[in-house]
Amino acid sequence: MQAIRNKDTKPEQLIRRLVHAQGLRYRLHARPLPDLRRTADLVFRPAKVAVFIDGCYWHGCPEHYVAPRVNAGYWSDKVAHNMARDRDTDERLMEAGWLVLRFWEHESSNLCADRIAAAVIARRTALGTSSPSHIDHT
DSSP, X not given: OTTSOSSSXXXXXXXXXXXXXXXXXXXXXXXXXXXXXXXXXXXXXXXXXXXXXXXXXXXXOTTTOOOOSSSHHHHHHHHHXXXXXXXXXXXHHHHTTOXXXXXXXXXXXXXXXXXXXXXXXXXXXHHTOOXXXXXXXX
C-alpha cells in the first residue's frame, strides 16, 4: 500500500502542466473548504473550481474497475466507501457554491485541461475576476 501514489500521479502531473501552460494558476492538494477534511488535486479559489483526477481502480471507474480476486470483500468495500466519499465531497462543495470537475485517469489529458481552463475562465468572467490565483506547490 505504501508504494501506491495518492497524489502527484502521472495523469495528474500531465494535466497540471497543460493547465499551467494555458496561463492558469492553482493550488495543489488543497482543501477547498477549510472545515472539510478533503483535498482536491487542483483548486482555483477565486473561481471556486475544484478538480479531482480519480484513479480507475480506487474510485470505481465504470469502464475499468475490476473487482479483486484476493480479499475481494475488503477491497470492494474500500472502493465503495471511496465512491460514497466522492459523492459526499461533491455535494458539500456544490452547496458551498463550488464547481466540481472530476476526471478519470484514463481520459485524454488535453481534453481535461481544456475543460478545466474553459470552466475556470467562465467562472472568473461570471464573478468579474480576471486575475489568476497564484500557484502553490505545498
